[in-house]
Amino acid sequence: MEQFNIPEHYDVMADLDRDVHDDIELSRSEAALAVSLIQESTGSIPRSVFLPCFGTGRHIVPLFKLGVKKITGVDLSATCIKKALTHLTRLNGGNIVQLTLADLRSWYTNEEFDAVLLLGNSFADIIDPSQLTLFTAGMLRSLKSGGVFVMDYIGERYLERCRTARQSTWHAVLNGVPVLDCRVPKYDSEHRVLQIDVRVEALETHELVWTGFYQKLILTPTELIQRFGARSVELQHIGLADELNPYYSAVDSKHPLHAIHGGDLGMLQESDWWVGRKMK
Template structure:
């Protein structure tokens, strides 16, 4: 079988391409998330697609008992390296088939770690897993890009330098997906090529996908300052809600 884009792209070079994402930003976002989720101290929270663990660690600092899961061995290794005080349980797994039972008081899925798959059925399976993992009355938070904003403000290409490496990024919208193609150029070495592809889901798409999952949408924000969501102007689409049955 052909290797899926997300099996290749979240490797060692990902740490280079995205190393500008810092812990300080994650800490500020975690404080805001803590307010939105309104959980008791010591609540059990699951970070679905935790990446290198910035938000898991920041939420642990807020007093939550954290479990972080990702498919990438490289990113999980970095998360464990950053977890100086062994505050988080790190797990490898596929977000469509989480190898855990929960139940958790909250599940978070952050920084557009959704929409990776070809079909609504596969992407919807991720929401169904969130519903399965939550206790009745448990809370969820999904932080996604605002598709309409991305469509109107897409930067077709950019280039930057990191030491000896030139990072070239090109972006396009094709068949309802946003594509980012990344090329790393380093003297004396073959160019390294990566692809990122995410489905451009809008708010109405999420409402449709949430049907039947037991998840109820309570609030929609357009940024981490609790700004109201605007389809045309917001950079983010942040969904906050509850599992039925409390």
């Protein structure tokens, strides 16, 4: 099965999904949830955090404001990193940030971190199980013994949308053009891959502006626990995103993101949150 081009996809999403990336309240709520889960596990705020697949870096400033002192991030998208660097102008002195364009499957550091946060439903973008094993190893290698891993993951829960072919349509802007962003999910049961087909049309003329797709390898909870256990991380399911974070479920709120999406936040709203601690 064809693997979608991850860096090219996120280069486009940095612009097309700007309503998500620029929503400061959303980013604050996710960062606060992640840090609270770490505190519940360790009793303290992590001083150093590794952000694999940090995207546009929208969680960096909120994490520092919550007490994190040092952040290291790795991402495949040059466009996302460029946008992430703009967030750093909002930081005060004393914060340490290092952002790198690299592939986690081959990236290596001698540093160790108190926590690893994988947010934005980035896990299982790589649909080849053996390559996903390399990605997972690269992501967890630098987590300290006793350190905490937190992620959101869109697993089996989203498959109901595939069965009904439920389309999500949002108003957006791409390359300065007002557009309709239409996304339809489907599921390949043979390869166990969720695929979202994206069609972007000009709002006024309905001419095609961009088309693409992205994917997630769908693993069962048992498979996730075994996969992370093989890397000495005891993974536990914490709960559903819209039950843990009030922002996701505030359908009737006046938050800009909810207004734009009509209460349908897609994968953000329907992901599962997981926490794991690296065994000593």
